[in-house]
Amino acid sequence: GAGVSQSPSNKVTEKGKDVELRCDPISGHTALYWYRQSLGQGLEFLIYFQGNSAPDKSGLPSDRFSAERTGGSVSTLTIQRTQQEDSAVYLCASSLGMGNQPQHFGDGTRLSIL
Amino acid sequence: AQKVTQAQTEISVVEKEDVTLDCVYETRDTTYYLFWYKQPPSGELVFLIRRNSFDEQNEISGRYSWNFQKSTSSFNFTITASQVVDSAVYFCALSEARRNNNDMRFGAGTRLTVKP
Numbered sequence: 001g002a003g004v005s006q007s008p009s010n011k012v013t014e015k016g017k018d019v020e021l022r023c024d025p026i027s028g029h030t031a032l033y034w035y036r037q038s039l040g041q042g043l044e045f046l047i048y049f050q051g052n053s054a055p056d057k058s059g060l061p062s063d064r065f066s067a068e069r070t071g072g073s074v075s076t077l078t079i080q081r082t083q084q085e086d087s088a089v090y091l092c093a094s095s096l097g098m099g100n101q102p103q104h105f106g107d108g109t110r111l112s113i114l
Numbered sequence: 115a116q117k118v119t120q121a122q123t124e125i126s127v128v129e130k131e132d133v134t135l136d137c138v139y140e141t142r143d144t145t146y147y148l149f150w151y152k153q154p155p156s157g158e159l160v161f162l163i164r165r166n167s168f169d170e171q172n173e174i175s176g177r178y179s180w181n182f183q184k185s186t187s188s189f190n191f192t193i194t195a196s197q198v199v200d201s202a203v204y205f206c207a208l209s210e211a212r213r214n215n216n217d218m219r220f221g222a223g224t225r226l227t228v229k230p
Contacts, residue, residue: 033218042205042222091159100147100166100211103218105159 002026004106006092012112015084021077021109025094032075033103034067035091043091049075050097079111087113117141118208120221127196128229135191135224137206143167145211148182148189149218154202162204165189196228 005024013019025032034046045059049069060066064082069075079086089110093103117140127133139148150162163173165182173180177197181190193200206221 035220043220045219089157093159100164100209102149102161102164104161105151107156107158 004092004094004104006090006106006109008109009107010110010112012114013082014114016081018078018080019082019111021079021090021092021111023075023077023092023094023106025073025075025092026104028096029094029104030072030097031095031101031103032069033093033095034075034077035093036061036088037091037108038088046077046090082111082113084113087111118206118219118221120204120206120224122224123222124225124227126227126229129198130195131228132192132194133196133226133228135193135204135206135226137189137191137221139187139189139206139208141187141208141210143210147209147211149207149209150180150189150191151205151207151220152202153205153223159205162191193226196226198228198230201226201228 004026007022011019030051032049035043036046037043047060047067048056064080067075067077089108091105091108093105095101095103119138121136125133146167148165151159152162153159163180170182170184177194179192203223203225205223207218209218
């Protein structure tokens with residue numbers, strides 16, 4: 001389809017392992033966002049990419065979290081040395097890149113840390 | 115700093131009732147954008163509406179209507195004649211135009227349950 005695609009849809013891993021979450025935005029969308037949604041909670045902004053500009057990493061909760069966006073398209077969110085509190089749904093969204101444009105969300109990756 | 119407050123954590127209504135979801139925002143900007151998103155049980159957030167700060171006209175789309183009032187910094191969402199399929203978590207969000215990073219701040223969400 002033409003929507004935002006995230007993989008995997010579910011990820012279960014042991015505490016201390018590294019994980020990589022992938023987001024494939026809508027073609028032509030220059031802006032890409034990562035959010036975290038803990039169970040029953042709202043959306044927590046993590047990081048934002050816009051074109052070739054330096055990403056806004058102000059929402060990343062610790063230095064264990066990092067993200068890349070290669071070629072202005074696909075993005076990978078990496079969590080190193082996972083902790084149980086990292087368990088959440090990680091949502092990716094893309095938009096046409098201006099503040100007045102709605103964001104289109106993927107289905108998310110449900111991450112469970114044992 | 116921008117902030118969005120959705121004071122209603124959960125609302126439960128019976129089908130065909132009208133229901134209003136409240137959203138109050140804080141911003142120092144004169145130019146900003148407000149959004150509502152719906153997150154059904156399936157999990158994917160669905161965009162519902164966008165308003166800019168210069169347009170205070172209320173909007174109606176079918177059973178959905180939005181009341182934007184700058185005087186009270188509110189952007190409330192009303193569903194008339196609610197249906198079971200309206201059951202979802204609804205998020206209000208704010209984006210400030212002056213920010214280069216365009217990050218959107220979401221409220222905590224309101225879980226709406228419509229019972230048959």
